[in-house]
Amino acid sequence: MIKTAWAIWKGGFKDGGGTISTETGVLNDAPYGFKARFENGDGTNPEELIGAAHAACFSMALSLMLGESGLTPEKIETHAKVTLEKVGDGFEITASHLSVVAKIPGADQAKFEEIANQAKIGCPVSKLMKANITMDVKLES
Template sequence: MIKKASAVWKGGIKDGGGTISTETGVLDHAPYGFKARFEDGPGTNPEELIAAAHAGCFSMALSLMLGEAGLTAEKIETQAAVTLEKVGDGFAITSSHLTLVATIPGADQAKFDEIANQAKAGCPVSKLLNAKITMDATLQA
């Protein structure tokens, strides 16, 4: 399975800008640029897209692993916070922190913690990131 996305950039790093598109059309020439990445300007940025991918991937991995344990979540809500830091002469994504709130009938705290940690380590995006991955997980009644 191969999934594709593309980016077009025009101009210099600070005065230029670009667009990001996906083959599915979910992103269709979405703007991105220096201000969106480093100054909270309008548009998207690679770290935001990685955070979205990590949250989505983790949620699906958790759902799969819960199913394998005979559990079905009513709701899995995950936020990923990706940190971009200056490291040496450049920048690096140094961490991704997952905040999970899930409603899972029949789950106890110990089983929930075990499965959530397995999903954190096992989702494909977690495996891709060369960063520290942390998590706060809350099981709701």
């Protein structure tokens, strides 16, 4: 299974801007840029999108693992806080913190924590941080 998204950037780092789109059309030329990333300006940014992806992926993984344990959640609400920090001469995404509140009939706190920890490790977006990133490049004239 392969899913596609793309970004188009025009201009310099601080004065330029770009758009982000997905093959499903959920994001269609969504604006992003320096101000959205570093100054809380309008638009989105990579860290926000990673946070949304991590929260969604984790929630789905948790639902799956709860179901495998005979539990069906009524609601799982996950917030992800992704940290971008200056490290050395550049920036790094250093953390993603998940805050989870769930309503699961028949579950106790200990079982919930056990399954949530398994979902945190097993979620494909959690594993992304260790992924092999490949690339091909082409310069247009």
